[in-house]
Amino acid sequence: KTFDIFLIAAIIISVLAVIADSVNALHPRYDDLLLALEWFFTIIFTVEYLARLYCSPHPWNYAKSFYGIIDLLAILPSYIALAITGAHYALVLRLLRILRVFRILKLLRYSAEANILARSILQSRRKIQIFLFFVLIIATIFGSLMFVVEGPENGFTSIPKGIYWAIVTITTVGYGDIVPQTIIGKGLAGVVMVIGYSIIAVPTGIITAELANELRLERSDKKCRNCGRAGHEMESQHCKFCGEYL
Amino acid sequence: KTFDIFLIAAIIISVLAVIADSVNALHPRYDDLLLALEWFFTIIFTVEYLARLYCSPHPWNYAKSFYGIIDLLAILPSYIALAITGAHYALVLRLLRILRVFRILKLLRYSAEANILARSILQSRRKIQIFLFFVLIIATIFGSLMFVVEGPENGFTSIPKGIYWAIVTITTVGYGDIVPQTIIGKGLAGVVMVIGYSIIAVPTGIITAELANELRLERSDKKCRNCGRAGHEMESQHCKFCGEYL
Amino acid sequence: KTFDIFLIAAIIISVLAVIADSVNALHPRYDDLLLALEWFFTIIFTVEYLARLYCSPHPWNYAKSFYGIIDLLAILPSYIALAITGAHYALVLRLLRILRVFRILKLLRYSAEANILARSILQSRRKIQIFLFFVLIIATIFGSLMFVVEGPENGFTSIPKGIYWAIVTITTVGYGDIVPQTIIGKGLAGVVMVIGYSIIAVPTGIITAELANELRLERSDKKCRNCGRAGHEMESQHCKFCGEYL
Amino acid sequence: KTFDIFLIAAIIISVLAVIADSVNALHPRYDDLLLALEWFFTIIFTVEYLARLYCSPHPWNYAKSFYGIIDLLAILPSYIALAITGAHYALVLRLLRILRVFRILKLLRYSAEANILARSILQSRRKIQIFLFFVLIIATIFGSLMFVVEGPENGFTSIPKGIYWAIVTITTVGYGDIVPQTIIGKGLAGVVMVIGYSIIAVPTGIITAELANELRLERSDKKCRNCGRAGHEMESQHCKFCGEYL
Numbered sequence: 001k002t003f004d005i006f007l008i009a010a011i012i013i014s015v016l017a018v019i020a021d022s023v024n025a026l027h028p029r030y031d032d033l034l035l036a037l038e039w040f041f042t043i044i045f046t047v048e049y050l051a052r053l054y055c056s057p058h059p060w061n062y063a064k065s066f067y068g069i070i071d072l073l074a075i076l077p078s079y080i081a082l083a084i085t086g087a088h089y090a091l092v093l094r095l096l097r098i099l100r101v102f103r104i105l106k107l108l109r110y111s112a113e114a115n116i117l118a119r120s121i122l123q124s125r126r127k128i129q130i131f132l133f134f135v136l137i138i139a140t141i142f143g144s145l146m147f148v149v150e151g152p153e154n155g156f157t158s159i160p161k162g163i164y165w166a167i168v169t170i171t172t173v174g175y176g177d178i179v180p181q182t183i184i185g186k187g188l189a190g191v192v193m194v195i196g197y198s199i200i201a202v203p204t205g206i207i208t209a210e211l212a213n214e215l216r217l218e219r220s221d222k223k224c225r226n227c228g229r230a231g232h233e234m235e236s237q238h239c240k241f242c243g244e245y246l
Numbered sequence: 247k248t249f250d251i252f253l254i255a256a257i258i259i260s261v262l263a264v265i266a267d268s269v270n271a272l273h274p275r276y277d278d279l280l281l282a283l284e285w286f287f288t289i290i291f292t293v294e295y296l297a298r299l300y301c302s303p304h305p306w307n308y309a310k311s312f313y314g315i316i317d318l319l320a321i322l323p324s325y326i327a328l329a330i331t332g333a334h335y336a337l338v339l340r341l342l343r344i345l346r347v348f349r350i351l352k353l354l355r356y357s358a359e360a361n362i363l364a365r366s367i368l369q370s371r372r373k374i375q376i377f378l379f380f381v382l383i384i385a386t387i388f389g390s391l392m393f394v395v396e397g398p399e400n401g402f403t404s405i406p407k408g409i410y411w412a413i414v415t416i417t418t419v420g421y422g423d424i425v426p427q428t429i430i431g432k433g434l435a436g437v438v439m440v441i442g443y444s445i446i447a448v449p450t451g452i453i454t455a456e457l458a459n460e461l462r463l464e465r466s467d468k469k470c471r472n473c474g475r476a477g478h479e480m481e482s483q484h485c486k487f488c489g490e491y492l
Numbered sequence: 493k494t495f496d497i498f499l500i501a502a503i504i505i506s507v508l509a510v511i512a513d514s515v516n517a518l519h520p521r522y523d524d525l526l527l528a529l530e531w532f533f534t535i536i537f538t539v540e541y542l543a544r545l546y547c548s549p550h551p552w553n554y555a556k557s558f559y560g561i562i563d564l565l566a567i568l569p570s571y572i573a574l575a576i577t578g579a580h581y582a583l584v585l586r587l588l589r590i591l592r593v594f595r596i597l598k599l600l601r602y603s604a605e606a607n608i609l610a611r612s613i614l615q616s617r618r619k620i621q622i623f624l625f626f627v628l629i630i631a632t633i634f635g636s637l638m639f640v641v642e643g644p645e646n647g648f649t650s651i652p653k654g655i656y657w658a659i660v661t662i663t664t665v666g667y668g669d670i671v672p673q674t675i676i677g678k679g680l681a682g683v684v685m686v687i688g689y690s691i692i693a694v695p696t697g698i699i700t701a702e703l704a705n706e707l708r709l710e711r712s713d714k715k716c717r718n719c720g721r722a723g724h725e726m727e728s729q730h731c732k733f734c735g736e737y738l
Numbered sequence: 739k740t741f742d743i744f745l746i747a748a749i750i751i752s753v754l755a756v757i758a759d760s761v762n763a764l765h766p767r768y769d770d771l772l773l774a775l776e777w778f779f780t781i782i783f784t785v786e787y788l789a790r791l792y793c794s795p796h797p798w799n800y801a802k803s804f805y806g807i808i809d810l811l812a813i814l815p816s817y818i819a820l821a822i823t824g825a826h827y828a829l830v831l832r833l834l835r836i837l838r839v840f841r842i843l844k845l846l847r848y849s850a851e852a853n854i855l856a857r858s859i860l861q862s863r864r865k866i867q868i869f870l871f872f873v874l875i876i877a878t879i880f881g882s883l884m885f886v887v888e889g890p891e892n893g894f895t896s897i898p899k900g901i902y903w904a905i906v907t908i909t910t911v912g913y914g915d916i917v918p919q920t921i922i923g924k925g926l927a928g929v930v931m932v933i934g935y936s937i938i939a940v941p942t943g944i945i946t947a948e949l950a951n952e953l954r955l956e957r958s959d960k961k962c963r964n965c966g967r968a969g970h971e972m973e974s975q976h977c978k979f980c981g982e983y984l
Contacts, residue, residue, distance in 0.1 A: 018882075018897070019882075019896075019897040019898060022885060022896045022897035022898075023896040023897070023898065094886060098882045098883070098885065098886045098897075101879060101882040101897070102879065104875050104878050105875065105879075111868065111871065132932055132933075160921070161924075163928075164925075164927075164928055168912070168927075171910055171931040171932060171935045172910045172912075173910045173912035173931050174912045174914075175912045175913075175917050176912075177914055204942070204943070208942070208943035208947060
């Protein structure tokens with residue numbers, strides 16, 4: 001328990017150190033402190049990783065699991081950065097330094113509810129994929145149309161830029177860096193906004209409705225003694241498959 | 247099956263080719279390759295279209311169906327572009343080239359879930375129409391008011407521009423290209439944002455509620471012959487209350 | 493029936509005329525046409541209003557009703573504009589010309605579903621009011637804090653401007669005309685965005701849940717023969733108040 | 739009752755006075771009036787606070803309660819500002835003047851429905867925390883990636899700035915003050931928008947579903963003594979199935 005709290009603190013401070021490292025103003029002054037902190041936490045996470053590997057009944061299964069990969073990713077960049085020396089690897093080193101920020105994912109292990117949320121996102125995976133697929137099709141078509149209508153002189157220099165504009169618009173982010181200038185373009189943009197906005201209500205509604213159903217049913221964990229199948233509702237008194245009394 | 251995967255790949259590569267074609271930097275270098283690809287895919291889709299026409303028991307019904315029109319639209323622009331020659335048709339040719347991007351709609355055929363989503367959007371069609379109608383009325387009224395309040399000197403040069411601003415604001419896109427400058431205008435904008443935002447929750451709620459109902463009603467209407475109670479799930483074979491065979 | 497379609501067309505063309513009137517480029521050329529159209533439709537709507545007043549069993553009730561006021565508002569501006577002459581009333585005349593756009597509200601009468609939507613918005617009126625009240629309190633507090641943190645040098649010249657920024661941010665419109673510049677201001681803005689965003693999910697959820705309940709219950713219109721009270725569920729066989737068989 | 743309305747008016751006018759005080763244009767002219775108003779309301783709220791302390795059976799419990807703290811906060815800044823004199827406390831004085839805006843929270847006491855809303859937000863507290871935690875993790879990871887991809891030359895001068903950008907994007911606010919410039923950055927931004935947008939639907943769905951459950955369960959747990967069936971509404975006095983008195 002105490003060890004858990006210590007590890008959570010270590011993760012948070014370690015990520016804060018990476019973030020502080022990126023702030024230009026602080027960089028030169030606290031360089032040594034941040035380097036010391038960095039190696040201090042790397043060693044702690046290495047010990048943690050080895051301990052987990054050692055304690056696990058199936059070390060290989062742990063290593064392959066989501067948290068195993070996260071734990072490895074939390075320490076690997078520091079060691080690779082050590083191996084690479086040479087000025088022309090500056091970009092690689094910079095990337096490695098930032099990758100340490102992925103340590104924040106280690107926090108997920110300590111939040112039971114985050115796991116529930118993650119699982120329900122995973123269960124809605126298929127729905128979300130189709131939703132993304134839809135958004136992408138709409139974005140491609142309207143992005144291409146805007147490329148023709150507005151043209152390069154109004155910022156729509158290529159179809160990918162048009163698609164980028166369409167995604168920014170459909171998701172209602174609306175940066176305003178690329179904006180329709182012609183009358184037809186503005187009309188089309190209005191159509192994209194309103195249609196996109198009302199179409200998006202439907203998948204949200206489906207996900208909500210399915211989650212509501214799941215929660216409402218609160219299926220019992222009981223398995224039928226006769227046919228062994230689970231998934232019965234709480235109020236059920238008989239197995240819905242074979243009629244056996246539960 | 248293999249043929250389906252081949253066709254999906256063909257659709258995606260074909261659309262990517264159209265997109266790549268629009269990127270200025272690539273244009274001169276890969277011109278020949280893109281033209282070759284273009285005709286390769288046009289011929290494939292033409293063969294596919296003719297095959298589908300031939301295999302269909304009612305060719306005319308297929309040709310009139312949603313997918314029939316999509317399939318035709320996927321090949322037509324290339325042939326029309328061939329027929330049109332002459333410098334003064336440059337815009338038409340450019341439009342035809344972009345229309346090929348609609349080929350992406352052919353992908354819808356291969357996603358069963360996308361069809362479900364499309365069908366539920368179609369079922370909410372009436373709701374969405376009324377929603378659009380509402381948004382348009384609100385946008386017209388507030389767009390006109392802003393035109394009076396702000397005037398042409400602050401970017402609101404006409405009522406259509408005011409309506410464009412109102413749609414950008416109600417859908418919470420908020421580009422920031424036209425923004426109220428006067429105090430009254432800012433107050434009115436605040437009202438549009440908050441009122442619009444809270445009113446929009448209602449249609450979303452209605453769609454969600456109806457979809458939830460739809461999903462909930464997937465329960466069979468059958469009543470148990472023994473105890474007379476209904477509300478069984480579709481997959482149930484026995485009454486969940488008394489165990490009687492349904 | 494035919495008369496209804498004619499009136500709907502009249503309303504739409506009349507509103508389009510007001511919109512066209514505001515477009516600078518068109519103004520001088522089609523001035524006479526628009527004036528003629530304007531008086532043509534004003535006379536039609538006047539005849540309609542008088543006919544409705546005459547046909548109504550209680551003319552005064554109609555005149556006081558929502559649609560009565562809308563119908564009056566659709567014709568009044570034109571007559572007032574006739575009465576007012578003089579250069580120093582230019583602004584009033586301009587306002588009166590735009591007020592004619594409210595004629596679009598006459599369309600609501602012809603859409604049964606729009607009325608259902610309007611009624612469910614009216615039923616959620618109390619919820620929406622509280623929601624607005626909440627948003628206003630949050631906007632006032634965070635707007636004032638930002639005024640202190642950012643100060644006039646970063647665009648937050650007064651608390652009202654801070655409140656305007658807060659509303660733009662909470663509703664996720666995000667114009668970007670006023671934006672936090674200092675580090676503390678950006679942090680505070682992040683808090684406003686995320687907190688506001690997650691708090692807003694709750695009222696939306698409440699409205700959705702209540703609408704879902706309403707739709708699910710689908711209370712019958714039957715009144716109890718004994719106690720005369722209504723509001724029973726569809727599946728009810730006995731009055732829930734007095735036990736009488738329905 | 740009359741006293742309540744007087745207090746509500748006092749709160750609103752007092753907050754409006756603070757807001758008016760911040761508007762530069764008004765400041766010098768109405769300085770004396772605002773100061774007089776300020777002390778008038780401070781004395782009223784002080785009397786109210788003392789009266790509540792005196793009337794409460796457990797004064798200490800009231801003082802510790804949410805409303806007790808709000809009531810104290812409403813008067814404290816004015817007295818502290820009186821105690822502090824000296825030019826070098828200008829910033830503190832300015833902050834104290836703005837803190838009086840928190841008086842608006844006193845309004846919450848008078849709205850029963852606002853309390854219901856506040857309570858349901860409080861009940862969803864845990865859900866909202868996890869949601870914030872999720873948003874923060876996603877924002878940290880994508881903010882860091884954008885810092886590497888875009889770099890300081892495109893406005894992403896540090897990871898905190900990247901995180902600020904990510905929060906602005908995920909919550910769909912989209913100010914447009916920091917915007918990706920490179921192609922990779924724009925692609926990554928598109929991913930953040932779409933993924934973030936679809937992931938956010940899930941927690942909203944969970945909150946909605948749970949609230950729907952809460953509202954649905956307002957039905958009593960009582961079972962009918964005659965037919966044994968449950969699911970009656972709270973207001974029911976007779977079983978809806980057999981008419982037995984509950």
